[in-house]
Amino acid sequence: MSSTQRRRRTRDHRDDPEEQERPRQRMNRNDPGSDSDASSQDDMDMDAPSATQDAEEQLVKKLVRYALSCEYSRTPIKRDGIKERVLGNEGRSFRRIYALAQKQLQEVWGMELRELPLREKLSLHEKRKAMSSASQAKAGSGTYVLSSILPSEFRSASILPPSKSPSSDDEATFIAFSTLVVSCIWLSGGELSDQKLNRYLTRLNADQNVSTEKTEAVLKRMEKQNYVVKRVDRPPVGQDGEHSITWHIGPRAKDEIGLDGVMGMTREVYGDTEPELEKKLRASLGIKQSGADAVAEEEAGEPSTSRRESGAVMN
């Protein structure tokens, strides 16, 4: 029955150039086992809204492709970018398309888009400015990352290797190094001076080169990809003094690596999980709750755990 339906519809739309693509799409849907579905599709075909439905579907598809390809090179997925590259004139339908694309990403790809937190106000000056214009505070940063929502069992390195961008070795090295730097910053209370970072890196023999790359270049990339934030404080005008550079945790690291990533990394480095270590760890990270073990356990099992976790633990 479904095949006759298909034929009829194909005929109906043959004259309409805009509908060219539709028969093919419907063929996918009309596989046996979706008969109930087919009838509802039929109803829609009679009405005008089907055109918008299709246009919408195309936009959702485009958005999914956009998200997948941005993430491949860690290009930030920005709301403005989506509007420009995907939605075009349909800028106003962002919310609806986004929701649909999110659903498809979750159900088909096992991934989801997550909005990064706003960059924190670092300096006193910035904070003051934010206070004075508090009324205008934006809800989100408008920057998204795509991350896997599969349960952690499915995210072992044997299923999901570091992606080949450009090569899986380079990717693994980068993941390890960025996790390390972020952990250092996090364990130092979220702020680390440039000298101190350099001292750590020297101790690891990573102050000049990371694998085959210059450390400086890797740090720059981490900054660009929102893993770390580098703040340069210049002395007030007319006064002498050195620039002071401090490193902070970037929004992407907060999402991808997260507290549990840092804790996992630290535990792995120290080996045995002694109660003493756990206590120090909690103190350094500023976790007050004494029953934090339970919390940590819970977090580790949550889908929000980043896909980078395996990389962190591996290294």
Next chain:
Amino acid sequence: METLLSSGYNNGNRAFLQAIMARGALTFDEACPIIEAIWEAEGREGRHEVTEADFGHYLSRASEAASIYDYEIRTTIHQVTKERIYAFVNTRSDPQTQLATTFAPDELSFIKRLFDAIFETYNSPRMEIMAITQMQAMKVARPPNRNQISDDALEATQSSVDKGLKHSEVEATLSNLVLGGWLERSKDGFYSLSPRGLLELRPWLIETYNDDGGDWQRIKFCEACKELLTVGLRCNEPSCLLRLHEHCGDNFWRIHGGQTCPKCSTPFDGTRYVAYARGRRRPAKSSQGRRSSAMNHADEEEEDE
């Protein structure tokens, strides 16, 4: 999509889809540990060895899911190792996916020159190598006629001069292309396109290099399996376009009977190779001859410069 989801599409399928996308290409042997790991993650009881059928099941589901978004899983046989390869391929180039590269613009324009060299310079009717050595790649490190351009249109190009790559950068880019699964390096140091690269770039290659309008075409296909051919046998007549994969040959001659080229009726003796001396078979005199002719060819070019 509804059909897909209503028919038991689960986390295992999602994980497999992510796995093949991250790797770019898979063989059955590479897929077995992945599927085993997925089964373990699912906590499946009474597991058995992964069979071709299991692999096929995961592939078809992943393919179904990917096709909704204009990606596809295509398959081909590796021209040298003869293994079957399944590659995750983007079937449409659009602004949304042009971002999916980790190469910088000057690296990309080098890669274009590299392909030109592979498919034009080192792919003449007389000598069909379709591969490039690192030394030869160095020659295209910089865009040609740089001085001329800068004289003619100094102001126009000033904003976006393509300075080309340093030799060390050429090395790095080549090795990144190999590690990223786009190129393969033979034992003798020849770089050629990998199966995955061929699958993904097939339409682009045909469009770019076969558009001269003449009888000759630079990109040729195996007469038997119709896949793009960069390693294999060729007709004894240099101007003939017949090419055959070595692994396709036996069946082909059995069906056609006799060993004369169906295109030009020249006797076919299987001693002429496309992509000579890849560190595997060079028993016949001809491949030796080809080697020296390749040397001469390279020498000539150097003299030209």
